[in-house]
Amino acid sequence: MPRRIARVLLESSLPQLDRLFDYAIPDELVGDARPGVRVKVPLRSAGRTIEGFVVETGDEDDADRALSEIDQVVSAARVLPERLYRLARTVADRSAGSASDVLRLAIPKRMVRAEKAWLASDGATPPVVLSEERRTADDVLAEFPMLRDRLLDGARIAVDAPPRLVDGRPAWARLLAAAAAAVLAEGRSAIVAVPDHRDLDLLQEQLLALVPGSALVRHDAGQSGPERYAGFLRTLDDAPCVVIGNRSAVYAPVHDTGLVALWDDGDPLFEEPLAPYAHARDVALVRQAVDGCALLFAGHTRTSDVERLVTLGFVAEAAAPRRAAPRVVLSTAPEHEQASARIPSASFRAVREGLDLGPVLVQVARPGYAPSLVCADCRTPTRCAHCGGPLHARARGATPVCGWCGRSAHAWACAACASTRLRLASSGSERTADELGRAFPGARVIVADGAHPVREVDDRAALVVATRGAEPIAPSGYRAVLLLDGDRMLQAPDLRIGESCLRWWSNAAALAAPGAPVHLVGVTGPVARALASWTQPNYARTELEERLPLRMPPAARVARLEGDSAAVDRALETLAADVPGLGDDAVLGPVPIDRDGYPGARALIRFDYGRGPAVTRSLRASVVAAAMSGRGRGRGKGARGRGTSRNTLAVRVDLADPEL
Secondary structure: OEEEEEEEEEEEEHHOOOOOEEEEEOHHHHHHHHHOOOOEEEEEEOEEEEEEEEEEEEEOOOOOOOEEEEEEOOOOOOOOOHHHHHHHHHHHHOOOOOOOHHHHHHHOOHHHHHHHHHHOOOOOOOOOOOOHHHHHHHHHOOOOHHHHHHHHHOOOEEEEEOOOOOOOOEEHHHHHHHHHHHHOOOEEEEEEOOOOOHHHHHHHHHHHHOOOHHEEEOOOOOHHHHHHHHHHHOOOOOOEEEEEEEHHHHHHHOOEHHHEEEEEOOOOOHOOOOOOOOOOOHHHHHHHHOOOEEEEEEEOOOHHHHHHHHHHHOOOOOOOOOOOOOEEEEEEOOOOOOOOOOHHHHHHHHHHHHHOOEEEEEEEEEOOOOOOEEEEHHHHHHHOOOOEEEEEEEOOOOOOOOOOOOOOOOOOOOOOOOOEEEEEEOOOHHHHHHHHHHHHOOOOEEOOOOOOOOOOOOOOOOEEEOOOOOOOOOOOOOEEEEOOHHHHHOOOOOOHHHHHHHHHHHHHHOEEEEOEEEEOOOOHHHHHHHHHHOOHHHHHHHHHHHOOOOOOOOOOOOEEEEEEEHHHHHHHHHHHHHOOOOOOOOEEEEEEEEEEEEEEOOOOOHEEEHHHHHHHHHHHHHHHHHHOOOOOOOOOOOOOOOEEEEEOOOEEOOOOOOOO
16 A cells, blocks of 8 residues: 655755655644644654654655654644745755755744744735725836836846935835835735845835735844744735845745845845855845746946846846936045045035035944054054954043953053054044034034944934944935045955945935035045946946956856865865866865864865856765765864864855955
């Protein structure tokens, strides 16, 4: 007689367990062990039980095959629908990772009370978008010809968001809300991912004016466990909905996906710090291919990654017929002024004139008072005598404090020249506010940074000193915008620093009132010209062209292989055999590294997109082989106190900044 079996994906990060295991279903669990439910199964090699998800069930004629039985069905909730497993498997294969690691990002921790309430509700009534709300969404999308029709047809589109405020809110939030509402009106679900909670609040505010609250699901890391799990369970219903959230929102298992949209995909918050390290933009591309939905990239700037897709014709551009751009001024100090002047006279006048009309925004590079100190005599950067960390000042005349260990440097002396005199090497947000407060006596000064979060300011005159990305919104727009420390920002050792600076400056310039001046201080060159002419796609295209002959991302994909030296060498040999024709310059390294006190090696592998599946498959096989060969060997204590096999191998694909 045939017996009932289940194919189970185990919740384990061990690479050798990243496959489906067959388990027999006991007679008493035949009705409960359905695809998508959590189960507990025995793991004979470890002598214990482990949780997993039932992916498939079926009948087997070979009843003599030795199979372990499912130990327990944890819950009747089918939290892993087939569409979510297919997405997780595809993302894992593309990133040379494990499907269980992807599902750990997609499925929140189980909350029993929220799950019982969802099971008792037995589904929800499909939401309805009123006709008036639908017309409002269509009017917003009408600014971009054929955008609504393209979205409903499942196209891939890149949109340059209008750099202005509408009713006191950024136009981009209104645009993305309208796109999601238009898709929901057709009975399909939409997913919109934004970088942080401030963007999330703006988007939610705009969406609640267009769609019913019952159709809106917020996916936020700041939510409590029950709230987050309840929102995830809502996405499992057949009723369409709109999911908004941060980078992991792109995994939401909504029914009948009609749109996946990303705002400002160049923000580093979209980079996943956990294995398999898949960027939200790459997950969105995979999801569009798997689900056949529309894909929308929107921003005030365009990343070289999206520009590559536009150049290939894979993503289409949607431009507004009436181009709007802020009034950007490239401000440099005249010859008769001191070269060390931080704010040129022209920018100083613009700030003074702007204060007569309303708030003025001043963007700086770093928070704090003096983020870095140097020796006043030899200009050597100051270091803590205990841990070697950088010293900084919390206020004028205050004792320097270490940024790493927090110790105060009461009797500091320069290690190079023995001088005891210090000099402020840079100005943070607090010091800039202090200086501007003295320059404009009587003016209201507001500091907005990580330690002083400010979401919105009123339209009264004020100097708003903000770090990049923390700029508050002024309902009527800023009467002047001053972008400081641009030259220092561009000196960061980052492959994409030009793109990042252009994104920071463009987002700040978009908060200016119509006709208000935006002064970029002390910066020239391609980035400054792109901001002044508001031609960010052209800059992204130039960056891409310069990286093509050097095979730098995104012109090529890059994988980092790290582990035991012998394991790295074997993996590279296997890769050369599995994927012939990679080229002599495909592998950089390996170079020696320290791995938790043990010697190791690291190598970078550059490969074309067409060879991606073969490369990731070979690297993943090497990871599994290294893990299997390391079983039973001696273990050392890792940096986090856990037992770590010395004969291990780790792979990270599509590095944002591979330090080439």
